[in-house]
Amino acid sequence: MLIEERLKEIQEKIKKKVPKGIKVASVEFEGPELVIYTDDPKTFADQDDLIKILARDIRKRIVVRPTILEDPERAASAIRRVVGENAGISDIFFEADSGEVLIEAEKPGVVIGKNGATLRDITREIGWTPKVVRTPPIESSTVKQVRQYLRAAHQERKELLKRIGRRIHRDVISKDQWIRVTTLGCCREVGRAAFLLSTPESRVLIDCGEKPDSFEATPYLYVPEIHPLSQLDAVVLTHAHLDHCAYIPLLYKYGYEGPVYSTPPTRDLAAMLQLDYLDVVNKEGKTIPYSSNEVKEYIKHSIVLNYGCVTDIAPDIKLTFHNAGHILGSGIAHFHIGDGLYNVAFTGDLHYGKSRLFNAAVNHYPRLEALFMESTYGGAQDMQPSRAEAEERLYGVFREVLERGGKIIIPAFAVGRSQEVMLAIEEGMRLGKFPPVKVYLDGMIKEATAIHTTYPEYLNSELRNLIFKEGHNPFLAECFEQVDSAEKRERVITGEPCVIITTSGMLNGGPVMEYLRNLAADERNCLVFVGYQADGTLGRRIQKGWREIPIGNRETIVVNLDCITVDGFSGHSDRRQLMNFVSHMQPKPEKIFAIHGDENKTIDLASSIYKKLHIQTTSPMNLETYRLI
Amino acid sequence: MLIEERLKEIQEKIKKKVPKGIKVASVEFEGPELVIYTDDPKTFADQDDLIKILARDIRKRIVVRPTILEDPERAASAIRRVVGENAGISDIFFEADSGEVLIEAEKPGVVIGKNGATLRDITREIGWTPKVVRTPPIESSTVKQVRQYLRAAHQERKELLKRIGRRIHRDVISKDQWIRVTTLGCCREVGRAAFLLSTPESRVLIDCGEKPDSFEATPYLYVPEIHPLSQLDAVVLTHAHLDHCAYIPLLYKYGYEGPVYSTPPTRDLAAMLQLDYLDVVNKEGKTIPYSSNEVKEYIKHSIVLNYGCVTDIAPDIKLTFHNAGHILGSGIAHFHIGDGLYNVAFTGDLHYGKSRLFNAAVNHYPRLEALFMESTYGGAQDMQPSRAEAEERLYGVFREVLERGGKIIIPAFAVGRSQEVMLAIEEGMRLGKFPPVKVYLDGMIKEATAIHTTYPEYLNSELRNLIFKEGHNPFLAECFEQVDSAEKRERVITGEPCVIITTSGMLNGGPVMEYLRNLAADERNCLVFVGYQADGTLGRRIQKGWREIPIGNRETIVVNLDCITVDGFSGHSDRRQLMNFVSHMQPKPEKIFAIHGDENKTIDLASSIYKKLHIQTTSPMNLETYRLI
Numbered sequence A, B: 001m002l003i004e005e006r007l008k009e010i011q012e013k014i015k016k017k018v019p020k021g022i023k024v025a026s027v028e029f030e031g032p033e034l035v036i037y038t039d040d041p042k043t044f045a046d047q048d049d050l051i052k053i054l055a056r057d058i059r060k061r062i063v064v065r066p067t068i069l070e071d072p073e074r075a076a077s078a079i080r081r082v083v084g085e086n087a088g089i090s091d092i093f094f095e096a097d098s099g100e101v102l103i104e105a106e107k108p109g110v111v112i113g114k115n116g117a118t119l120r121d122i123t124r125e126i127g128w129t130p131k132v133v134r135t136p137p138i139e140s141s142t143v144k145q146v147r148q149y150l151r152a153a154h155q156e157r158k159e160l161l162k163r164i165g166r167r168i169h170r171d172v173i174s175k176d177q178w179i180r181v182t183t184l185g186c187c188r189e190v191g192r193a194a195f196l197l198s199t200p201e202s203r204v205l206i207d208c209g210e211k212p213d214s215f216e217a218t219p220y221l222y223v224p225e226i227h228p229l230s231q232l233d234a235v236v237l238t239h240a241h242l243d244h245c246a247y248i249p250l251l252y253k254y255g256y257e258g259p260v261y262s263t264p265p266t267r268d269l270a271a272m273l274q275l276d277y278l279d280v281v282n283k284e285g286k287t288i289p290y291s292s293n294e295v296k297e298y299i300k301h302s303i304v305l306n307y308g309c310v311t312d313i314a315p316d317i318k319l320t321f322h323n324a325g326h327i328l329g330s331g332i333a334h335f336h337i338g339d340g341l342y343n344v345a346f347t348g349d350l351h352y353g354k355s356r357l358f359n360a361a362v363n364h365y366p367r368l369e370a371l372f373m374e375s376t377y378g379g380a381q382d383m384q385p386s387r388a389e390a391e392e393r394l395y396g397v398f399r400e401v402l403e404r405g406g407k408i409i410i411p412a413f414a415v416g417r418s419q420e421v422m423l424a425i426e427e428g429m430r431l432g433k434f435p436p437v438k439v440y441l442d443g444m445i446k447e448a449t450a451i452h453t454t455y456p457e458y459l460n461s462e463l464r465n466l467i468f469k470e471g472h473n474p475f476l477a478e479c480f481e482q483v484d485s486a487e488k489r490e491r492v493i494t495g496e497p498c499v500i501i502t503t504s505g506m507l508n509g510g511p512v513m514e515y516l517r518n519l520a521a522d523e524r525n526c527l528v529f530v531g532y533q534a535d536g537t538l539g540r541r542i543q544k545g546w547r548e549i550p551i552g553n554r555e556t557i558v559v560n561l562d563c564i565t566v567d568g569f570s571g572h573s574d575r576r577q578l579m580n581f582v583s584h585m586q587p588k589p590e591k592i593f594a595i596h597g598d599e600n601k602t603i604d605l606a607s608s609i610y611k612k613l614h615i616q617t618t619s620p621m622n623l624e625t626y627r628l629i
Helices: A003-017 A041-046 A050-058 A072-083 A108-112 A114-126 A141-152 A154-168 A248-253 A264-283 A292-301 A387-403 A417-430 A445-454 A461-468 A486-494 A512-519 A538-544 A575-583 A599-613 B003-017 B041-046 B050-058 B072-083 B108-112 B114-126 B141-152 B154-168 B248-253 B264-283 B292-301 B387-403 B417-430 B445-454 B461-469 B486-494 B512-519 B538-544 B575-583 B599-613
Strands: A024-030 A033-038 A061-066 A089-095 A100-105 A129-134 A180-185 A194-198 A203-206 A234-236 A260-262 A302-304 A311-314 A317-323 A331-337 A342-346 A370-374 A408-411 A439-442 A480-482 A499-502 A526-529 A548-551 A555-558 A562-565 A591-595 A616-618 A625-627 B024-030 B033-038 B061-066 B089-095 B100-105 B129-134 B180-185 B194-198 B203-206 B234-236 B260-262 B302-304 B311-314 B317-323 B331-337 B342-346 B370-374 B408-411 B439-442 B480-482 B499-502 B526-529 B548-551 B555-558 B562-565 B591-595 B616-618 B625-627
Touching: A003 A024, A003 A050, A024 A154, A033 A041, A041 A061, A041 A114, A050 A061, A061 A129, A072 A089, A072 A100, A072 A114, A089 A141, A100 A108, A108 A114, A108 A129, A114 A129, A141 A154, A141 A264, A141 A292, A141 A445, A154 A292, A154 A311, A234 A311, A234 A317, A248 A264, A248 A292, A260 A264, A264 A292, A264 A302, A264 A445, A292 A302, A370 A575, A387 A408, A387 A417, A387 A526, A408 A512, A417 A439, A417 A445, A417 A499, A439 A445, A439 A486, A486 A512, A499 A512, A512 A555, A526 A538, A538 A548, A538 A562, A575 A599, A591 A599, A599 A616, B003 B024, B003 B050, B024 B154, B033 B041, B041 B061, B041 B114, B050 B061, B061 B129, B072 B089, B072 B100, B072 B114, B089 B141, B100 B108, B108 B114, B108 B129, B114 B129, B141 B154, B141 B264, B141 B292, B141 B445, B154 B292, B154 B311, B234 B311, B234 B317, B248 B264, B248 B292, B260 B264, B264 B292, B264 B302, B264 B445, B292 B302, B370 B575, B387 B408, B387 B417, B387 B526, B408 B512, B417 B439, B417 B445, B417 B499, B439 B445, B439 B486, B486 B512, B499 B512, B512 B548, B512 B555, B526 B538, B538 B548, B538 B562, B575 B599, B591 B599, B599 B616
Parallel strands: A033 A061, A100 A129, A203 A234, A234 A260, A260 A302, A342 A370, A370 A591, A408 A499, A408 A526, A439 A480, A439 A499, A526 A562, A591 A616, B033 B061, B100 B129, B203 B234, B234 B260, B260 B302, B342 B370, B370 B591, B408 B499, B408 B526, B439 B480, B439 B499, B526 B562, B591 B616
Antiparallel strands: A024 A033, A089 A100, A180 A194, A180 A625, A194 A203, A311 A317, A317 A331, A331 A342, A548 A555, B024 B033, B089 B100, B180 B194, B180 B625, B194 B203, B311 B317, B317 B331, B331 B342, B548 B555
16 A cells, blocks of 8 residues: 555544544654644543553554644743743744754753643633753763754654654565575674565664774675665664674664664664764774764664654664663663564663663563574673672772772773773762772763763663752762863873763773873783773783783883772673573563674583573574564 | 786797697687697698697697688588498588588498598698587487588687687686585585585586476575576586486576587477476466577587596586486586695585496596585485396386286486386397387487487497497387377377387376376376485376376376386486496595485484594585585
């Protein structure tokens, strides 16, 4: 059926359900949503459960928008009047193309009201569809830029969403029935995650990252399976780390024109890290694979989904993100294929245990037949101490190094480990576990922290309460200080004993190199690894015991400082957690593919799951294709 | 390096090796061969082993051709003079574009002379490169047409070979190293054989057949792995049966422009069966996937290789065919990849046992790491009686049915089973095993037999001797009579008790349907199955015991006649032979993929080989991709 006929049919169906007096002007697919345009959104909003009933009948995500919109000035004062002073509204943005108004408030709950009552009142008053976001406690320039850019590109984005929407809701035509996954990277190795999920109807790429030890090791994007890129239906991003997202902008350079689905924080963190990545590549004098223009294309094409939101992304595929516990916004991507035909999930990176920041990864699903799971710590020996033990160990190191007048360098991913370690340090210092000391943050860490506070609903409830109910924001503690210039860095290097948390996490570039260059020779100092060091990275080499490190063409750094690995802060599950994640799964999947781990670890994990839990397992190689059905 | 520079370099190298006085005018890649053009091919031919030495040094197959050619009239009389009357030359064709002359003779050995001495004499006299073929004892219209067509298209073909040659000999550029096989059909099923072998440099399609029970079940040609077809380096055809070759012409319709490699008889048999296939499809009123024009394209692009001839087909792939023992010209395709990197072979269909027509399949190779092997009779129960037992059984059925005044219908593939059964019947009748009787051949059987006698070097030595040394050609025995009109068929149906060997072999169309329609009701008659009946075919249904068969929309055939399966004539190895084929292999491969068999049979064979012979085995599904390295 032609899409126009389809829309007409849906419109007729809606008209029959809608009470007389409400005029349905038109319906349109915009991205995954079905938008109902009406002259009378106020009356529409008054009908309890009408939208829910329509969504269930038509089996689409439905939003209602007014055909004609209230004047922004007048609408703004109406909002302030309805909501009241109490909410602390910090800004109101009108997006004419979508008919949405973004309300930024210190207390978004007040704007929403009980069961959304205040929101409905607003809709009734102004026509515009209100979207409420929290005023971030720390202002993030990334979030600001992303929002500004999306507003500037709104007209283009409206057209684009319409095109994407019509593609998603096209007819299913093939008589064949199969589901395949092609491994384009990240198998028997850590890095360059990229998996192609395909059916006779659709093709979806999951992640598209870099390999940490090399700026050139992209996923195998040159094989014919994913070409032409213009025919891909969707890209799904599990989380913002570069080994999962670095090459997504590249896809737009090579002809991709479709959407990238992720959670909202993943979109902002990914854009931040991609821009930083370009900067680092540039400084290293290496070939820059894409420019900031392609990062903008990515933002323009991004469609964000919250955890648990079931969404059509292709005629035969529904996507739902579930919390993966790894970093802010990290999601397990669950795909429901066909009408009850099959379900497969990709964990991305996974932490099955509660941390200071997040809840444990979700492992209960309505249905699940196949699972692609990470195996970073999948080896039989990969046991990590508990978070409490790890923190005590860290405090001990601090005491020792500070006592001897040394400086502590903690290389960490800007996103994830940094915040986790900051929270541990803040509490340790507050409880007197080690002497008060300045903690300098260098690289993108402060900005990443700001993004964390922009999305409190993605933090676990204890931390959210601490910040928003008890008014104690540990990220704003006095001990933390941003390093934002070369001069400041110089002062830190020559100054008093201190703690420096800095990127990159595996010592492959970034400001950490500058600290290493200046502080490595002094044996009073200490380098503390708190995250996974991938094979081939400088971090791994130093961890292994290298003591002379060639930098660039001529320079060599002599490593005299202490090198200590404090296990237990990882955002990855250790072996025990991985096994527990699977053994407590509901339902038990039929097939598990162990990916994202060194060769021996994926093989070990696959064979252990098979032996212990009697689930069919595989440790795939890159460039293979597996039939799921 | 540019290909022109490469050729120049080779030319310089050759010039240094060639004795002074011989002028090398130019060198050119034409298909897989390197052609040396010289004004002085006579002197070239005089140099013992010069071509061998050059071939070894340059590592290419080398042919020498004259820059200027002798006048055809004068050259023809020179050939007749040098060769003498004795050879029985029946025709001489000059192919100006290649500088070759095709000499068709009753005794090709005489034209060739001892160790090729006479051939060298001819070359010295006339400049043209002589190619000798045998005057077929039964004239084949297919062979005649194919040769005529190739001559007519010679100019176009010369250009095409040049283009293919330059593509084959392009530089290797990728730094990656991997070998993959994608299954596009024929896994856990019989039919629609199609496998894609790919490396970072090259892509080769092995076979492209139909599924016997359906004219629509092509291999999965719509998946992106083999697109664009214009980028495929080669198609390799193991043998001429339609489940391996039916859709090769279709590739030219959809953009393929490269070569199809096969043995010479496979090319002719395939063309014959493809044209017949189009005819059958047309008569059934089904959609015709391609026309005879695409069959012509296939012939124009075919490059024939004899068993054992090692040939470059891509910058990093060498192909060698080895006898598969299944039908005339059937080959096991052995691929040597990279410079000693890896070897993989595809058996096509396989008979590991001597038959009346062929020697047993080859299972000794210089090197072999992976094997894709057929599993038609791979189930633990799939034991076949010996050929001698099978023949005695057949003679017994003949005696019984003829005695009661019945007719015997033997549905058989035109190519393979028909000839094998003809030889058995001829001998049985000669030895008085059953009363003399007319044996009618309907469908393409006579033409297929003619092609057999055109390529005696592809028959086993006993049969070749019988025909050519002892002068007894069993295919020309008096008992055999061709049915070549509807009237004749009518006379056979209403006439005396007789034997009818007719196509198609699995009762999916063809003249056998006419015999069934008219003879099935009479219980004195007998239907004798001598070949494999694939799942879903009418043959399989009758074998299972169906006694009322709907034909077309309205008609129903009532089956009263005897239905007997005489096992043991199959061109496929039975379970014991398959196991023996593997256990006697030299070298023992590291990996075996069991394909071309019903699901339970491929799984059974794979697991038995693993248990008994300790070789890693897999029973792949369609649409999967396996890494070999």
